[in-house]
Amino acid sequence: MIALSLAEIAEILHGELRLSGTDAPETIIDGDVDTDSRAMQTGSIFVAKPGEATDGHRFVGAAVDAGAVLAVVEHPVDAEVSQIVVADAVTALADLAREVVARVRGEGELQIVGITGSNGKTTTKNFLARILESVGETIAPIKSYNNEVGAPLTMLRVTSSTRFLVCEFGAAGPGSIAHLAGLVTPDISVVLMVGLAHAGGFGGIEATAMAKAELVHATKSGGTAVLNTDDPRVWAMREIAQSRGIRVVGFGQGAAADVRAESLEVSASGTSCEIEAGGERMPLRLQVLGAHHISNALAAIAAAGVLGVPAAGAITQLETVQLAERWRMQPMGSDRVRIINDAYNASPDSMAAALRTLAQIVGPGERTVAVLGAMSELGESAGEEHDRIGLLAVRLNIQRIVVVGPEARRLFLAAVGEGSWDSEAVHLADQDAAFEYLKDELRDGDRVLVKSSNSVGLRHLGDRLGELFS
Structure with a gap:
């Protein structure tokens, strides 16, 4: 961050400055700003943000131990650090x-x-x-x-x-x-x-x-x-x-x-x-x-x-970019069994694009395998969109469709209804069941897409498969 005095920061935040130790209103701060106490370095500013699972105010002490020199808080805390008390930390x-x-x-x-x-x-x-x-x-x-x-x-x-x-x-x-x-x-x-x-x-x-x-x-x-x-x-x-x-x-x-x-x-x-x-x-x-x-x-x-x-x-x-981001069309595994871990997030558009890519990259003697979980936050269109992806997977001739989790069951049923049967499509309860199935099912020449919304967590299944077949 640019250099600002404690007084300037307090004025910008419309907050109450409470000084600690030898600090004065003129003391200059120019360290990083973060809401994660683990990210603190010497000179950092810690913003104590209340959250659904925990409260940042509980970690002010840890932030100070890690190097924070200023805490932005919604109420004063017992810690040896200057604090600016504000009405709302996120604001x-x-x-x-x-x-x-x-x-x-x-x-x-x-x-x-x-x-x-x-x-x-x-x-x-x-x-x-x-x-x-x-x-x-x-x-x-x-x-x-x-x-x-x-x-x-x-x-x-x-x-x-x-x-x-x-x-x-x-x-x-x-x-x-x-x-x-x-x-x-x-x-x-x-x-x-x-x-x-x-x-x-x-x-x-x-x-x-x-x-x-x-x-x-x-x-x-x-x-x-x-x-x-x-x-x-x-x-x-x-x-x-x-x-x-x-x-x-x-x-x-x-x-x-x-x-x-x-x-x-x-x-x-x-x-x-x-x-x-x-x-x-x-x-x-x-x-x-x-x-x-x-x-x-x-x-x-x-x-x-x-x-x-x-x-x-x-x-x-x-042309120098090798990977867009972790868990986004990330190649893993090996030439023997290639895993494409694209399970950071999923929407109908990105799911369809990933399936088309899987169908396009397969070579002679290679098999396509799609490991698919639910797409979140689709509201009333969720059922219809899962149906559409199940149909698309079959029409793209994806040879094995592995559907994971109860929320994605309609995708599985749509695939079966479109003609993917006789173990071409399977529905498994969770990641562990999918891993046990896939470690025996996958074979040399398989090209495997792992795709789901972030909340489903199939990116971790993709990591496990990538390590197994590396």
Whole structure:
């Protein structure tokens, strides 16, 4: 974080400063900010956030022992550390992030990119960060820090030497993206797609589209909206942008795209295509598996182009990316039995894309195996969407369909109803049962996809299988 005095921080947070030891209001703090006491280092600021499972106030002492020199609390605690008492720790975190970013931006160098979409946010964030790191100091979220806590923590990592801040914005509900993006007012907004991920919490896909459009509304006047021309709901957001004097750059595979992909090819070693941008045509060969990641790459190339990075330079950086993120189309195992662990999250769109990738990368004499769990937060459409994925798996000729957990039973029944029987499809109660089944069932030449929503936890099953067959 940038250097601020204790008095300045207290004023920004609208809090009461309680000094400890030799600290004075003029004492300067410039350490990292976090809500995890285990992440503290010498000079850090610990934000004691109450949670559903535990309360951060219980860990102030541990944070101090680890090096914290300031605690932001909702009530005073018995610890030898200066404290700022605030009404709400999460609100205080947002207030501090807003002010820190505003001060750095006021120096004239910092440019901010905000990314949202039902799928692909983290991959696109990682792609764009890889590109921008080659031309200037770049701050981007760790993992999927995209909520009311993670996003401000990312923002607070900026310093006077930061040139680019890449923010990932998830939508907990209507208004959440507007709130988070409003903390920084991005120069560039990137909207990837509108799908059924979390649609149950929004009341349907049209409400989801409105939530994603909040990022375009929050974009700085005179800024740029980078929009997916292949998604009609996203491309329609250009009208919002144009009404606010925001430039529009399109990416996709259609003629309307400014950054376009053609001739896609998917193999077990990666994904390739031809990129057309700025009147030039050039090849892109991603090491990351899956045709759906080409769209994420296009978004990153387009956003980087707005920031002055030529497409050729962006492509050079993208081709160095070996893994989008842990548990996202992550190759594991060995050439003998290849495990693709893509179980960090799942929506109908990402589930379908992963299954298509599995079907595309199989070679002669190899067998496709899909280990599938439930997709969460789909609301009233959950049953229908699980049916659709079961049908798709059969129609893609996935040779073994292993469905795990009671919440995914409809997926199994749909597969059986579509013609996957005689042990081609099985339903198992939990991860342990699936592991016991698969360690005997899998054989040389198998290509195995493990896919579920994060809450189901099949990513850990994928890890176990990857280690077993490494």
